[in-house]
Amino acid sequence: MKKGTGWSRDDWLTSGLWSPSRDFMLHGWKTKQLKVPPNEVLKPIPMDYSQWYNPFAGPIMIGRCFAGNTTWSYNPHLLADKRQIEDSLLEYSKKIEREKAKSLSRLQEVLEKT
Numbered sequence: 001m002k003k004g005t006g007w008s009r010d011d012w013l014t015s016g017l018w019s020p021s022r023d024f025m026l027h028g029w030k031t032k033q034l035k036v037p038p039n040e041v042l043k044p045i046p047m048d049y050s051q052w053y054n055p056f057a058g059p060i061m062i063g064r065c066f067a068g069n070t071t072w073s074y075n076p077h078l079l080a081d082k083r084q085i086e087d088s089l090l091e092y093s094k095k096i097e098r099e100k101a102k103s104l105s106r107l108q109e110v111l112e113k114t
Helices: 082-113
Strands: 007-011 025-027
Touching: none
Parallel strands: 007 025
Antiparallel strands: none
16 A cells, blocks of 8 residues: 555544545544544544544554554444545535635625725
């Protein structure tokens, strides 16, 4: 797998779901924001940005953090298809662009009144 072109992203954008074939690095994890994943099928939609789920099946083992380690066990409930992740991120991006356009339109109206 080629990983050099990947991006780092916050996993709250997809409810903690990620794809090993798409995601190079997940970002923004703080221990105090760690939550237990629900016992339901998650959809790759944005959730509260102040929480995250451990993608590993078990605790994070700092001793395994070295180049070339391939012994990680992942929580299968948090693995998603690359296309699902891509589609969800694209949908979120479109939503943000619509909100940006509305904000700029309102700003334009305010500036025209002054």
